[in-house]
Amino acid sequence: xxxxxxxxxxxxxxxxxxxxxxPQKLAEFEARIERGEKIEPxxxxxxxxxxxxxxxxxxxxHSEIIGALPEGTWITRAPGFKRKLALMAKVQDEVGHAQLxxxxxxxxxxxxxxxxxxxxxxxSKYSNIFNYPTFTWADSCFISWLVDAGAIVNQLANAxxxxxxxxxxxxxxxxxxxxxxxYGHHCVIHLATGTPKQREMMQEAxxxxxxxxxxxxxxxxxxxxxxxxxxxxxxxxxTNDECRQQFLDMYVPKIWExxxxxxxxxxxxxxxxxxxxxxxxxxxxxxxxxxxxxxxNKERLAVRRTAEExxxxxRRALTxxxxxxxxxxxxx
Amino acid sequence: xxLTEDRILEMLKEVKDPExxxxxxxxxxxxxxxxxxxxxxxxxxxxxxxxxxxxxYMKQDVVDVLSKNGIENHxxxxxxxxxxxxxxxxxxxxxxxKKFGLAPPPVHNNVIEDLDIIEHAxxxxxxxxxxxxxxxxxxxxxxxxxxxxxCGEAFESFKPx
Numbered sequence: 358x359x360x361x362x363x364x365x366x367x368x369x370x371x372x373x374x375x376x377x378x379x380p381q382k383l384a385e386f387e388a389r390i391e392r393g394e395k396i397e398p399x400x401x402x403x404x405x406x407x408x409x410x411x412x413x414x415x416x417x418x419h420s421e422i423i424g425a426l427p428e429g430t431w432i433t434r435a436p437g438f439k440r441k442l443a444l445m446a447k448v449q450d451e452v453g454h455a456q457l458x459x460x461x462x463x464x465x466x467x468x469x470x471x472x473x474x475x476x477x478x479x480x481s482k483y484s485n486i487f488n489y490p491t492f493t494w495a496d497s498c499f500i501s502w503l504v505d506a507g508a509i510v511n512q513l514a515n516a517x518x519x520x521x522x523x524x525x526x527x528x529x530x531x532x533x534x535x536x537x538x539x540y541g542h543h544c545v546i547h548l549a550t551g552t553p554k555q556r557e558m559m560q561e562a563x564x565x566x567x568x569x570x571x572x573x574x575x576x577x578x579x580x581x582x583x584x585x586x587x588x589x590x591x592x593x594x595x596t597n598d599e600c601r602q603q604f605l606d607m608y609v610p611k612i613w614e615x616x617x618x619x620x621x622x623x624x625x626x627x628x629x630x631x632x633x634x635x636x637x638x639x640x641x642x643x644x645x646x647x648x649x650x651x652x653x654n655k656e657r658l659a660v661r662r663t664a665e666e667x668x669x670x671x672r673r674a675l676t677x678x679x680x681x682x683x684x685x686x687x688x689x
Numbered sequence: 690x691x692l693t694e695d696r697i698l699e700m701l702k703e704v705k706d707p708e709x710x711x712x713x714x715x716x717x718x719x720x721x722x723x724x725x726x727x728x729x730x731x732x733x734x735x736x737x738x739x740x741x742x743x744x745x746y747m748k749q750d751v752v753d754v755l756s757k758n759g760i761e762n763h764x765x766x767x768x769x770x771x772x773x774x775x776x777x778x779x780x781x782x783x784x785x786x787k788k789f790g791l792a793p794p795p796v797h798n799n800v801i802e803d804l805d806i807i808e809h810a811x812x813x814x815x816x817x818x819x820x821x822x823x824x825x826x827x828x829x830x831x832x833x834x835x836x837x838x839x840c841g842e843a844f845e846s847f848k849p850x
Binding site: 397398399439442443445446447449450451452453454456457460461463464521522525526528529532533535536539 | 707708709710740741742743745746789790791814823824826827828829830832834836840841842843845
């Protein structure tokens with residue numbers, strides 16, 4: 358999981374930054390991307406490219422960290438030992454992905470400390486969907502299956518991008534995500550084919566999460582602008598609508614197959630265009646939640662902030678250079 | 690066709706690690722024994738870590754491959770009597786890991802004298818040994834996180850265990 362370009366704010370693209378660039382270097386840079394080459398950390402790159410990539414990779418990292426919270430609270434309450442073990446490992450995977458992504462963003466010059474600072478002060482965004490609560494085990498199953506599925510759609514697209522370290526990290530992340538998807542799908546199948554009470558619980562989770570899931574891919578392409586240069590530089594590899602359509606195409610039939618319904622009576626595939634038609638989700642709500650006023654925004658950041666404060670002594674101990682007492686890394 | 694250990698190993702090369710799809714369970718050293726008795730095939734598997742949550746999925750994949758190849762008479766065991774070691778990863782497996790961007794573990798012959806061994810990893814992207822350990826724990830227990838000071842790659846390493 359969990360994120361990608363969907364929290365991307367295109368209004369942040371400031372073409373002013375391009376004015377001072379050396380036209381020859383810029384042309385060479387664009388030619389390399391055009392040829393399908395990857396840009397590496399020590400290569401020349403325009404300031405705007407660096408800025409947008411840091412932003413995107415960092416937000417992806419934050420989404421992994423924050424995304425671990427709504428699922429993580431279910432570890433102690435997971436039904437049975439095997440589910441508990443699997444969920445624990447999945448959550449560890451996600452936090453590990455955040456570390457990988459922060460590592461990739463660091464290669465562009467922003468420190469990890471600064472990224473975490475920007476997360477807990479609310480300066481950086483993360484995937485909006487994690488500002489909603491997980492009331493039941495079925496909510497956690499929905500995330501493991503469908504939110505991960507959405508993230509894979511996004512990440513597979515981004516993995517074809519132009520920045521080497523990000524693409525390589527995404528390749529490995531996607532391999533792990535496919536395993537999460539399998540786990541999540543099993544969990545949902547279990548409930549959807551279970552007792553009437555279990556089926557009801559799963560259906561309620563689908564009803565609760567459908568709108569946030571539609572928001573997940575970001576505002577409709579009709580509403581976002583200025584992404585042309587990012588497409589040209591292979592920073593943004595698929596539009597929000599393309600990702601949403603792909604997700605619907607792959608997963609709506611699978612959801613229906615389980616006898617679950619989707620709370621949108623207008624949802625159907627147009628046989629002529631091959632496109633899915635649906636009720637436009639409430640973008641005002643999306644804006645409100647992403648700007649801090651969702652059901653769980655405060656709680657999520659507070660948990661992260663507390664972790665940061667409680668772990669401060671460990672970081673101090675690690676960096677303390679007391680003679681003869683240097684830190685030795687544990688093996689396992 | 691006569692069933693031999695080698696033939697079964699060859700079949701099982703189709704079963705990949707669920708999170709690292711470039712390496713088979715055979716090359717990873719998770720398949721720790723194959724016995725054939727009167728046409729009954731027993732496959733023993735040892736997880737990299739005892740708490741490995743993917744074990745059930747891998748076991749099922751092994752069962753599926755055996756069935757697909759017409760071997761209905763089989764038992765797949767979880768073998769916890771022996772422990773897995775990173776030395777069990779084959780040379781082909783190590784190459785595949787490196788290509789996937791995971792630094793393969795150094796051979797240690799079960800003698801790990803210094804815990805600092807984990808701090809030394811070769812960058813899978815540029816082969817530099819000028820790298821820094823960022824975290825002894827990665828997405829899974831069997832991996833650590835590193836940074837390459839030469840090419841800037843953020844990479845993972847399979848731990849020597």
